[in-house]
Amino acid sequence: MVSEGVxxxxxxxxxxxxKDLLRHAxxxxxxxxxxxxxxxxxxxxxxxxxxxxxxxxxxxxPQVRKxxxxxxxxxxxxARRRKAL
Amino acid sequence: xxxxKALASNGYVLMQGEISxxxxxADVYRGYLAEGFSIRFMHDDVxxxxxxxxxxxxxxxxxxxxxxxxxxxxxxxxxxxAPPELQIAYKVYLGSDKDLSDAIFIYELFKxxxxxxxxxxxxxxxxxxxxxxxxx
Numbered sequence: 001m002v003s004e005g006v007x008x009x010x011x012x013x014x015x016x017x018x019k020d021l022l023r024h025a026x027x028x029x030x031x032x033x034x035x036x037x038x039x040x041x042x043x044x045x046x047x048x049x050x051x052x053x054x055x056x057x058x059x060x061x062p063q064v065r066k067x068x069x070x071x072x073x074x075x076x077x078x079a080r081r082r083k084a085l
Numbered sequence: 086x087x088x089x090k091a092l093a094s095n096g097y098v099l100m101q102g103e104i105s106x107x108x109x110x111a112d113v114y115r116g117y118l119a120e121g122f123s124i125r126f127m128h129d130d131v132x133x134x135x136x137x138x139x140x141x142x143x144x145x146x147x148x149x150x151x152x153x154x155x156x157x158x159x160x161x162x163x164x165x166x167a168p169p170e171l172q173i174a175y176k177v178y179l180g181s182d183k184d185l186s187d188a189i190f191i192y193e194l195f196k197x198x199x200x201x202x203x204x205x206x207x208x209x210x211x212x213x214x215x216x217x218x219x220x221x
Contacts, residue, residue, distance in 0.1 A: 029193030
């Protein structure tokens, strides 16, 4: 069983984490407003490389590709399971 | 049908069925859209990113469509987006850490055009507070 002291620390940590996330989101939006498209060029250069690598991987691994499509399209199945519960 | 024709001729593929076969489209319509589920289109063989498409299911979604903003991209393309005031209120209502940071991102990005009264109205409607967004 987790003590109250530990729980309080976890709660405090979670709040701190959320505050950081919110501060970062606000800062990022300000960057977009200030720099426009340039911001995305800077921010996304490594994302584009990662996306290209993922794409190549999926082309070479049709089974993973199939599983990903299945995961993305199973809203209906999830709802059916929820209903069954 | 005209939507799927236009998408197919521009190289899009339907994830849940065969975009060029009317029978398959009818099945997908009956099995997904008519049942309130969404469908996804991807371009060529690229899975991510993809476009999620669904029919308006409630009054808020209907409002978003009727009062959509037109955003012009590179002076060439137009996309319609839900009113930011409603997007923010809805994100706050959903309430996960990611939703809250999305809410603050949208608020800060659209700050110059955000109608605070409208945003407050939607927050009240959804039973959430949004004063914390405006403070800093």
